[in-house]
Amino acid sequence: MKPIELSEQITQRWKGRARVLRDAKHPWCDVECFPDILRELARWLFAELSYRFAGLIVEEGENEWELRYGFYGRRDEGFVQLLVRRPLPERTFPSISEHVHAADWHEREAEDLFGLSFEGHPRLGDFILHDDAWQEGVEPMRHKFDGNKPVTQRAPKADWRPRRIVEAPGAFAMPIGPVFGALTESVHFQLETVGEDVIRTIPRLFYKYRGIEKIAEGRSVEDALLLAERFCGTSAFAHGFAFCQAVESICGVEVPARARTLRVFVAELERYRHHVTAIEGICESTALAVAASQTAILQEELLRLSCVLTGHRYLFGLLVPGGLTRDLQDGVCRETLATAQNILRRLQQIDKMLRFSSSFLDRLEEVGIVGADEARNHGLVGPVARASGLVRDLRKILPYSAYTELAFDVPTEREGDGYARLRILFAEAVQSVRIMEQAFAALREGPVSVPCPPKSGAALGWVEAARGAAFQWVRIGDDGLVGRYRIMPPSFANWHGFHLAAENFAFQDFPIILATFDLSVAENDR
Amino acid sequence: MSQWVRKGIRTGIKTTRYPAAAETAPGVSPGLPVGGTLAASFPAGRCPTDAIRQTSDMVAVDYRRCIHCFRCGRGVPTPLEWKPGYEWAALPEQRQNPQSQLGDAFAHSINIIVVDVGDCGACLHEVKQLNNPYYNMHRLGFFLTPTPRLADILLVVGPVTDHMRLPLQKTYDAMPTPKRVVAVGACALSGSVFGPSFVCCGGVKDVLPVDVEVPGNPPPPLAILHGLLVAVGRKQPAPIISPATAASQEVTTQ
Numbered sequence: 001m002k003p004i005e006l007s008e009q010i011t012q013r014w015k016g017r018a019r020v021l022r023d024a025k026h027p028w029c030d031v032e033c034f035p036d037i038l039r040e041l042a043r044w045l046f047a048e049l050s051y052r053f054a055g056l057i058v059e060e061g062e063n064e065w066e067l068r069y070g071f072y073g074r075r076d077e078g079f080v081q082l083l084v085r086r087p088l089p090e091r092t093f094p095s096i097s098e099h100v101h102a103a104d105w106h107e108r109e110a111e112d113l114f115g116l117s118f119e120g121h122p123r124l125g126d127f128i129l130h131d132d133a134w135q136e137g138v139e140p141m142r143h144k145f146d147g148n149k150p151v152t153q154r155a156p157k158a159d160w161r162p163r164r165i166v167e168a169p170g171a172f173a174m175p176i177g178p179v180f181g182a183l184t185e186s187v188h189f190q191l192e193t194v195g196e197d198v199i200r201t202i203p204r205l206f207y208k209y210r211g212i213e214k215i216a217e218g219r220s221v222e223d224a225l226l227l228a229e230r231f232c233g234t235s236a237f238a239h240g241f242a243f244c245q246a247v248e249s250i251c252g253v254e255v256p257a258r259a260r261t262l263r264v265f266v267a268e269l270e271r272y273r274h275h276v277t278a279i280e281g282i283c284e285s286t287a288l289a290v291a292a293s294q295t296a297i298l299q300e301e302l303l304r305l306s307c308v309l310t311g312h313r314y315l316f317g318l319l320v321p322g323g324l325t326r327d328l329q330d331g332v333c334r335e336t337l338a339t340a341q342n343i344l345r346r347l348q349q350i351d352k353m354l355r356f357s358s359s360f361l362d363r364l365e366e367v368g369i370v371g372a373d374e375a376r377n378h379g380l381v382g383p384v385a386r387a388s389g390l391v392r393d394l395r396k397i398l399p400y401s402a403y404t405e406l407a408f409d410v411p412t413e414r415e416g417d418g419y420a421r422l423r424i425l426f427a428e429a430v431q432s433v434r435i436m437e438q439a440f441a442a443l444r445e446g447p448v449s450v451p452c453p454p455k456s457g458a459a460l461g462w463v464e465a466a467r468g469a470a471f472q473w474v475r476i477g478d479d480g481l482v483g484r485y486r487i488m489p490p491s492f493a494n495w496h497g498f499h500l501a502a503e504n505f506a507f508q509d510f511p512i513i514l515a516t517f518d519l520s521v522a523e524n525d526r
Numbered sequence: 527m528s529q530w531v532r533k534g535i536r537t538g539i540k541t542t543r544y545p546a547a548a549e550t551a552p553g554v555s556p557g558l559p560v561g562g563t564l565a566a567s568f569p570a571g572r573c574p575t576d577a578i579r580q581t582s583d584m585v586a587v588d589y590r591r592c593i594h595c596f597r598c599g600r601g602v603p604t605p606l607e608w609k610p611g612y613e614w615a616a617l618p619e620q621r622q623n624p625q626s627q628l629g630d631a632f633a634h635s636i637n638i639i640v641v642d643v644g645d646c647g648a649c650l651h652e653v654k655q656l657n658n659p660y661y662n663m664h665r666l667g668f669f670l671t672p673t674p675r676l677a678d679i680l681l682v683v684g685p686v687t688d689h690m691r692l693p694l695q696k697t698y699d700a701m702p703t704p705k706r707v708v709a710v711g712a713c714a715l716s717g718s719v720f721g722p723s724f725v726c727c728g729g730v731k732d733v734l735p736v737d738v739e740v741p742g743n744p745p746p747p748l749a750i751l752h753g754l755l756v757a758v759g760r761k762q763p764a765p766i767i768s769p770a771t772a773a774s775q776e777v778t779t780q
Contacts (some may be wrong), residue, residue, distance in 0.1 A: 093733075130689055140724060147724050178693050179641055182670035183654050186642045186690055207689040208644040211725045223574050226595060228717045233648025233744065279653070290530040295656035297540055303655070304553025311608075312556045313746060314648045317596035325600045353529055522647040 001049060003078045004031045014041065027078030027398065035084050035094055040070075043099035045071050045080060052392060053379050054079070054462075055488030056106035057473045058114050060143055063088055066117070069096065069103070070460070070488075075261070075397045078458070080484040095121035105496045106488075107490025115139040128206045132160040140214050147214040164193040166199050178207045185521035191510070198510060201502040205495060208525035216485035221247055221321060221454050224482045228472070229316050232489065232523035234277070237270045239472070239489070239523075240463035245400060246461025246474040251452050258446040259323035264402040265333065265439040267463070270315055272340065272432040273302040274466035275383075275425045276347065278518045282422055283354075285515035286363040294350055298343050305343075309336045323449025330443060337440050344433045351426045364418035368501035368513035371416055378497030381490045382468020383424045384517055388416035394464040406438045418516035425518075447457040452508060454480040465490055467518060491523035540659045544748055545666075549612075554638060555746040558614065559598050559606040562588040568662065572597055575718060578606070589614060589741035590715035592727075605744050615708075615740045615753035616764045618731070626706045634667040639677035639701070643694050644726065645684035649711040649744040653681065659766045661747045668754055672685055674700035679757055681750075682734075685713040685720045686727040698734050706757050709736045710750055712743040738763070 001009070007020035007029050018033040018041065033041055045051040054070035069082040086093065095118035097104040108224065110116045111124040118124065125131065129138060135155040138394070139145060177188040186207040190201035194235055209399045212231045215226045229236045229242035248255060255263075257283060280295035307313040319322055354360055375388040384391070393410040411427035413420035424445055458475035468490030477483035494517060498509045542549045563583050572578075577591035578598055585606065598606040642650050656663040657670070671677050674697045686694060698707070709730040712718040717728035730736050739746075741751035755761035 005683055133689060133692075145724075148722075150722065151725060153542055178690065179639075179674075179697050181671060182653035182672045183640055183650060183657075184642070185647065185650065186693070207693070208684070208687050209644070209686055209689060209725055210644055210685070210720045211723060212720075215720065215723050223719070226593065228595070230646050230719055230743075234651060235647070236646075254610065288530070291533045293659050294533065294537065296655075297537070297660065300655055300660045303540065307553035307556055311596060312594055313553070313652075314744065315599075316594050316743070325596060353533070357530070445722075474568055520647055521642075525644075 001074070001076060003027060003080075006049075006077070006080065007031075010041070013328040015449065027076065028080065029078070029146055029183040030081045030083055032083045032085075033167065037085065038082060038084055039094050039096055039099060041072075041082060042069060042096040042103075044383075046100045046102075049073070050078060050375070051077070053100050053102035054469070054471050055486070056103060056110060057486045058110045058116065058141070059475070060088070060114070060141075060483050062093070063238060065090070065093075067093060068473070072392070072394075072398065072469075074392070077397070079357070079398060084302060089396055091115060092117045094119050097121055101377045102129070102493070103243075105492065113139065113141040115142065126160070128209055130206070140211060145209060145214075147217065150301045162190050162204070163202070164192065165202075166194065168194055168195050171199075176520060184295065187521045191507070193365050193507065196502060196506045198505055198507060201510075203495060203498060203500045205521065206525050208521055212526045213485050213487060217274050218481055220481055221476065224474075225319065226320070227485075228487075229319070231487070232472045232491075232520055233464045235270060235274060235315050235467060235521055237267055237319065238463050238470060239487070240319040241267055241401075242463040242465075242470050242472040243474065244319050244321045244461070246459045246472050247454075247476070248452060249459035249461065250474065250476055251321070251455045253322050253450060253452045255323055256447045256450060256512075257444060259326075259448040260402040261439050261442050261444075262328055262333075262448065263319070264406070265328075265436055266310065266315060266318065268432040268435045268439070269302070269306060269336070269340065271466045272429055272436075273299065273306065275429045275432070276302060276343075278515075279347075279422065279425050281358075281515040281518070282364070282418075282512070285512045286360050288357065288360050291350060291354060291357075291360070295347070298347055301339070301343055305336055305339050308332070320449060320452075323447070323454030325449070327448045330475050333440055333443065337436055340433050340436055344430065348424070348430060354422075361419060363509070363512055364516065367505065367509050368416045368516055369415070369417045370497065370500045372414075375416065375497060378496045378500060379493045380468075381493045382465070383428060384421060384494050384497075385468065386411065387413045387420035387424045392469070394462055394469050398462060402439060402490055404444070405442065406435055408435050408438075421516040422520070456480075458484070467491055467520060467523065468493065487526055489523045489526070491520045495524050534764050537659075541662045541665065542660060543749070544751065545761060549748055554748055555610055555612040556742075557610045558589060558592060558607040558741070560609045561606075563769050568598070569602060569607070572602060574707075574765065575712075575716070578591050588660045589616075590739060591712060591718070592741060592762070593712050593718050593743040611746035612746050613752045613761070614742060614745065614749045614764050615738055615756045617756070620741055625700055626704055626735070628678060628704050628706060628758055632704075633760060635669075636667060636669040636678050636754070636758055637669050637676045638679045638681050638754070639671055639674050639697065640681045640683065641694055641697050643682055643684040643690040643714075643730070644687035645711065645713060649713070651711065652744045652747050653683065653750055655747040656751060658667045661751060663751060663754070664750070666755070671763075674698075675702070676703050677705070679706050679708055679754065680734075681710055681754075682714050682730045683710045685717045686730055686733055688725045691727070691733055694733055695728075703714035706737040707734050708738045708740060708757050710740045711745055712741060715739050715741060718743065
């Protein structure tokens with residue numbers, strides 16, 4: 001349904017209870033509604049019109065709460081934001097997660113950090129601020145909380161114990177983490193098992209919570225960009241890109257054509273490197289040492305390539321609102337492209353060899369299956385969702401920057417198992433190089449940045465990061481400083497559905513499922 | 527399976543010759559800004575983490591705070607020069623833990639436990655590169671271990687988040703002595719853009735005694751390798767360049 005038809009339908013169905021504010025220039029509509037119809041409206045969008053849930057943005061205004069529930073549709077259906085207001089000090093909102101399960105963790109997060117309460121949510125509490133380290137009543141995202149000082153007064157729940165679900169003879173809860181493995185990010189898993197089978201997988205996250213959204217408040221736009229780039233180093237450019245697009249949208253700045261093309265060129269280089277890394281992780285998890293070493297060689301070559309092109313192996317410091325901090329010379333871009341193509345040829349050789357390595361395929365096929373319906377309900381995004389048959393890719397449905405002018409395919413698979421996820425990674429790597437080729441061909445002379453003086457306002461920025469759809473909401477205050485910074489990263493969505501793949505499988509499949517799910521803890525924990 | 531063996535052999539040797547010889551391949555390191563004398567004044571407040579301190583005509587860079595944002599090298603009238611290289615690992619200004627000296631017996635077989643205390647993934651990713659064929663730290667006698675009981679070196683990445691403080695302390699306590707702590711990356715050394723805050727410390731030094739500091743955001747694999755070699759006494763540490771030492775240098779030159 002086109003945004004215009006959608007707004008007409010909403011106005012008709014919920015006459016007097018919802019108001020549609022539509023900006024004809026953009027493919028989205030804001031729907032301001034009363035809290036009592038929020039559930040119904042969200043259910044209608046999610047279940048009947050097949051919109052996907054993007055995220056929940058909570059803002060504490062001077063006298064009222066503003067909650068924005070983001071949804072995105074298919075191509076040309078755009079972005080829909082449901083806006084609900086309630087006066088302070090009211091704290092209760094209806095929970096939509098009963099109908100939109102993808103909103104589950106967003107509501108838990110808002111409960112934990114803002115002290116809001118969501119009526120009808122079955123499980124609030126211990127989430128970001130762990131109950132065995134913090135007391136109730138610490139609400140760091142509230143304005144009155146000082147984010148620069150440590151909280152010295154602590155009264156954690158001494159009797160806190162992890163929740164057990166499985167009750168059966170021989171049931172055993174196996175704790176893993178947060179310090180485990182040789183090179184793993186810090187996360188805790190509780191695997192509830194009976195014999196060899198993992199019946200329940202309960203990840204406990206946010207050991208790496210750095211409060212990015214809080215500490216960004218009151219910083220200049222320039223300094224908040226540093227946080228956007230550095231909260232997840234493995235997809236730094238994508239998140240910096242989303243942040244810059246949000247700021248540019250607030251300030252009404254048009255990025256010069258050369259910078260738009262170069263941004264896409266570099267963003268695809270990052271996706272390419274990320275996918276090679278993910279493939280390496282999968283090879284390593286199945287203990288196929290030669291394939292892991294071979295892909296590790298390609299990965300290091302891509303890191304070096306990134307450094308030669310931009311000056312930094314993880315592409316830090318290249319983005320600035322309004323363009324890029326430096327021009328990338330055509331000659332260097334040409335060499336980069338040639339090397340990327342060469343690496344792709346070698347990657348495809350490895351792909352071919354892997355497809356004929358039966359011992360490798362045995363570990364991936366029909367392992368960690370996620371069905372399309374489950375994936376949709378849990379709001380999975382990115383390559384993981386595409387392996388389960390959900391195609392939505394923000395580069396296609398909400399095209400940004402130079403993606404409007406480029407031709408590429410969005411690979412999909414149906415099986416939803418580990419092998420399908422691996423095939424998606426290979427197929428997307430091919431597409432990334434294809435996009436880089438076109439972007440290079442489209443490069444024209446011109447400036448790479450324009451000044452972008454901060455204006456007050458708020459806007460959403462989005463990119464299809466390597467791990468999936470990433471949204472960021474930025475509000476700039478009258479003083480030109482960041483007033484609210486909300487990050488809705490793809491790993492947050494995918495961790496929410498990780499248990500779908502990791503349950504009812506044997507212990508020894510666990511590391512493989514984890515590797516094929518390609519999750520970042522840093523990106524999730526923020 | 528034999529196809530993989532053949533492929534492996536056909537690939538040949540990719541491994542760097544470092545530390546026997548310098549690695550000069552392009553892209554192995556982003557480099558670091560160099561202090562020294564500066565003709566025109568450097569815009570105050572340009573460095574977001576205050577890594578750059580200016581005293582009359584001298585500029586000093588505190589590498590523990592440098593986050594590779596390139597703001598001193600791009601878009602300013604008199605940019606600082608960025609110097610390639612990777613032998614950055616330094617000893618802390620004050621040796622906090624004299625009991626940590628590893629004997630010669632340890633120098634060629636070292637087990638390392640890596641603890642991620644809130645890093646962004648980049649530092650951890652660079653540590654992971656040490657296992658790839660290009661760097662292959664096994665050839666130098668460095669091995670990763672998943673258990674603190676076997677570890678000689680604790681390698682820490684990240685600014686130390688509130689929730690990871692206790693696991694870090696417990697890991698350290700579980701290691702047998704002698705043991706050394708190598709802090710890797712600007713976050714682990716100074717908190718970088720994250721800390722200190724309500725959930726982050728200002729680096730590992732707030733929790734544990736640090737023996738070797740590896741600056742960089744993230745430090746490239748060779749810098750981490752240098753840090754490990756410094757930790758076991760097989761390489762000389764880089765000189766410490768902090769505002770205090772730069773100021774004293776200035777006094778002596780006058």
